[in-house]
Amino acid sequence: MCRIKANFFLLFLIIVTTSKKSFSQLSDPEMNRMLKQVSGSITFLQRQYNGTNLVSENVFRSKELPGAWQLALKVNPVKESSDVVDVNATFRLTAGQVASATVAVKFDFSNWSAANYVLVPASLYNGNRYRSIGYGYNPEYPHDMYYNPQVPLTISNNPRLSIENDKASLVELQTGNMATPAVCFFSPAEQTGFILLTEQQTKWGNNGITITEDTHKDNFSFDISAPAIRKLATGFGDFHLSGDKAPDWKAGDEVSLRLRLYVFKAADIPALLTKFFKIRKDISDNSAPRNLVPMSRLLELGTGICSSNFTQQQAGNYYKPENNNDFQLGWVSGMINTYPMLSLNDEKERKRVSEELDFVVRRLQGKSGYFYGGIKSNGEIIGEKMSHDFPEIQAMVRKNADVLFWLMKHLLLFKESGHAAMINKDWEEAAKGLATAFVKTWQKNGQFGQYIAPETGEIAVFNSTAGAIAPAGLALAANYFNRADWLKTAAAAADYYYKRDVAGQGLTGGDCGDISQDANSESAFGFLESLMALYNYTGDHKWLSMAEVQAALCATWTLSYAPVFPPSSTIGKLQSNMTGAVWASIQNKHAAPGICTSSGDYLFKLFRATGKSLYADLIRDIQHAHTEAVNMPGHITSNYLVGSSMERIQPSDAEGKESIGNFIHTRNSWTETNGMLMALELPGIYVISDKAKCYVFDHVKVTIIKKDNRELVMELHNPTAYDASVAVMSETTLEAKHPLGYTAFLRWPKVPVKAGGKIRVHISGKDIKW
Template sequence: MYRIKTKYFLLFLVAVATSNTSFSQLPDLQLNRMLQQVSGSVTFLQRQYKGTDLVAENVFRSGELPGNWKLVMKANPVKGHSDAIDVEATFRLAAGQATSTTVAVKFDFSNWSAANYVLVPASLYNGNRYRSIGDGYNPGYPRDMYYNPQVPLTISNNPRLSVEQDKASLVALQTGNMATPAVCFFSPATQTGFILLTEQQTKWGNNGVTITENAHKDQLSFDISAPAIRKLAAGFGDFHLSGDKAPDWKAGDEVSLRFRLYVFKATDIPALLTKFFKVRKDISGPSIPRNLVPMSKLLELGTGICSSNFTQQQIGNYYKPENNNDFQLGWVSGMINTYPMLSLNDEKERKSVGEELDFVVRRLQGKSGYFYGGIKSTGEIIGEKMSPDFPEIQAMVRKNGDALFWLMKHLLLFRASGHADMINKDWEDAAIKLAAAFVKTWEKDGQFGQYIAPETGRIAVFNSTAGAIAPAGLALAAHYFNRAGWLKTAAAAADYYYRRDVAGQGFTGGDCGDISQDANSESAFGFLESLMALYDYTGDRRWLSMAEVQAALCGTWTLSYAPVFPPSSTIGKLQCNMTGAVWASIQNKHAAPGICTSSGDYLFKLFRATGNSLYADLIRDIQHAHTEAVNMPGHITSNYLIGSSMERIQPSDAEGKESIGNFIHTRNSWTETNGMLMALELPGIYVISDKSKCYVFDHVEATIIKKDNKELVIEVYNPTVYDASVAVMAETSAEAKHPLGYTAFLRWPKVPVKAGGKTRVRISGREVRW
């Protein structure tokens, strides 16, 4: 192996770019050495199209092509990272013209295996190498998926690597399909991880990422092209003509493709995930969120909307979940939006919350202890994912997990806020029956399944991670009712999901009512809730280690950078920074303002427990992206109520190119609910007093202006046009080692800061004064 000093190495690159040496074989010695670790090589290409059909492909050799094309490639090691290299390939047409032309950097891997785990954030998990059904949104299940413990994991019709024998694969994406523009894989055979980060676009628009695998599955290639040219674009479980067009080049036109490549030792899929989480912003850089609306203002507006949606129907009284009078339990609405209303400590809302809880436990719980997923205002129970071949009404396991978890949180909040006397025994009995049903299912089937029959308790559809949040609910119920056996079941279930789904397949999925068993973000975040609940109640740090891997998986679903949207789009005109928007699923190819449906306070708890600020950064990004989507004066997004929001942030063309960057003019109560929950369960400012450290989640700025052995003085500035009431949580580093609990927010003092004003806050230990 040759060693070349830096200055001579740079001269070598210049010589390569102007000599007759094969550029495709010798782009850079270090880059080649890195790629050889994964049996890889790199080639630089120019392509010509007719429409979306490839008509010619040429390889750059000696830094040029016939027709006056020039290529300059720079490769630089990354300071402090022996496993990384930065590469920039600049393509230039020196003279003449080139019609319908793209350029690309292509990576080829021999000695490939179908056992390799392939990740494209928010698009491919384990290559999506699973059985696929349907040709559109939310396909019906075939007969063989019902009451079948051996059902294979089944996804919607998404881009995927072939699961069939002797069938080649083609996955054609553009960077708008990804939470981070990246291609990653883990090789179990070589114990090696590979991550390539790239940029969203060049002047020609979004870059393309095309992955091909041969029929024998022993060779794989992917390329980054400028721009994306796909014959078909992926929709919500289907495909449509992309309408992509290769640009016409004139003399002097040039573009640069930049990427950072990592090759590193990795023992398993969790090692790849945690590495990705650490580096996912390395090209885009740290996010700089905008401070738009204080969290207290969002809570005020959200609870106002929710309060006005309380309805009295013949079947019972409840807060309307969406834009109609029908009730849906958990997931996106019912018995979750009640929680911030209960936190207001308002007699009227407390009474309304109680009436909804009465309604839920009396009208929706089946004989088995499981709940039905919803009921129409006319009294008709709503069946979910039903098949005419199986008339027994079934419900989402996810909704039942939500029901147990949130019912327990309500009971805890009633107690902590001094209103334990209002707790109806029927609510506690319902929680006991539901927890017992989960335990019975676990003991019988060794899993919770995806759909359950509330009347009999039988699993109607097996597989998936639909029960991701159930261990959290069981953990809370075990503590509340002093049932140690339930905590053991929670631990066994969480361990099973982690081994089978997270470590074994590199994703969680299937807990949304409108997808198949697709990988999705909601199960990822929900399972993190469960892992942190187990850590809180057991103190066992192995749950914390699992939680760190799970948080990394959650990071793959969250926009790590601020996408460029069309200037004419709503988001483009508002110049929204959507870093932190959370992608829905591999079927529903859009991002959303927040976690469905949660504050994500478990990320804050993970930050406290580990001191790793990346977890705080993640939830801060999510909160600020949510606020960017809230309908406010001068910042119209939903064309609806002030303070309302909707679930669609669209960086991709899955719904057509005209949808990119444009909100749908409606509202979704779950996005409003998670905004309220974040405002409630996340501190505006978090201070570790003895370390003189503070972290800001709210839309304010905090500066330490004095620190000594007695106190810490922080100046809080509110740059927004709205008065703020900033929750400040202060503690010592020793106190941070103890679990936070679920009602700690009740104890956080609220510091008033006028719009455009400043307030000085004095902190001594846990004491906060102003």
């Protein structure tokens, strides 16, 4: 076997032809060595179709065979590493014409096990190898899911590997279904990880990824095809005819499938996730995010919209969470959008926030201490995930976790902004009651469940990671009320979720009201909030280590590249760079502008604590993708107000091919809320003064003009069409070792920079001048 040595560049070029029903394979010694570690092999294919029905499949053989198809294969080592190679397979038709044809690279794995963890970012987590229910969006729960501690994790009808004995698996996807076009797995038996990165498309359109597993679950394969040809495309919990069509080839047509293959030692699922986070952009076109609208302008517009949505209804007085007068608590903005309004330090808005908090604790808290999830404008309580068999009103555990976390943040902000006297003791009592309810549930059940009965406190639906943010709320409450026992429960719950869900299954899920217990991004980001809260209040680096793994899981949900959208689509016409858009869930197959509902400042805190720019890059990407979706003059994304936005960034055909790249012309207040929160809780520029380094989150450019022991001088350039007020946070390396509080943003100076203008900022220790 040919071995690659240091400073040796391998170029392996093969020109071959095809013949029907020929099964010998062509490869490369180094690639074979890597694949052998996972009992893998590689094959190069040409196929013909009638519609979406496969008519013939040809396997590339030796170069001596005559024929019109050629394959040029290049296999190159990457950075002299022993665990990664680049594979470039160029397929060419040299003569004649071939109708309805595709080409593909196929990987086969023998000695496979159903115990292997399979990841396709934003599509498959642990292979989605779970019980499935329903056919369509937000299916009803069967009787056996209620009040049943033994309920298995249950998902909607999504692409998945089978859990049934003697049932083969077929998963048909295209790259638009993925946050990163990749197939990954971890083998516990081999203690090995595998990651295959590919590109979105060729000239024929999006590539396809088809996964199969045999009935005995001991053989597994997947192929990358150009283009995607699926019988069925996946929707929101259902499937529909794909409408895919194989292209007609003529002499001279060629396409290249570019792949990067990693095979590496991995002790567990976290090792695979952290490896993926580091390399997920390795073959992407990593164009810089566009500077469109300063964060301060987004905050100004968002708070203006929110202020105009304050309403007085029969039920009470509140900021409308969505597009009607009913009130939904937590999750999609209710009692979350109040936080940026409180931060304005405006007397009118401060009074309105107080009115909403009064309304929430007066009308929505049940006897157990838990809260109901919503109320209609006429005062009728809204039940969630109800069943006629169990008429007792239920509420989402996730919403209750949001209430505890955000109520505590409001109390802190009232105090830190100098308005502690306005705190109503009923708010504090409500927070105590809710924290106590969570602790009782934990002590009784060893979990928080997915749905709760607010009157009794009983778990109505068990399982899932719906309480992902509950440890954060308990940690804040424990510190505020000096309750060490609550912090102990927070730590125990976070440890449980990490071991069972993150390390044990490589997923978190079930905390959205419109999915089942599906893997989703919101629980992933919410759990990161909890881990960083525990680090904040304990200083224990155990939580920081877990947070690094959790951030890697969050990254699997976030677009790592800028998808190519149809030129005629809205996003295509705007030429938006949607790197950083966050996928919703394995059921709701679309990306969104931001995290529902959070600033993601815990990623900034993780960056600060570790010095690793991966975390800063991730939240910067998320913020800039959000801005790409904001409705602005000359950048129309909705038919609503300037500064509004909506929740659909659609790279896939889950809602039909016509939906790709087109916004739905509505607005979602939660996307506006997370935009305000990012503008509020992330610094525009973060400076490590003693190292003369800075990281820019805002839509400005920074040039370091001078740096010495006395001062750092930066020039800020605002290339946008809007005046900016840029928050600058400066500290030393030593100061960065200490956790950052939840109201630190109150102390960040704001540097004004006119549209198109420049200004110099002088930083000397804590002193910032301009």
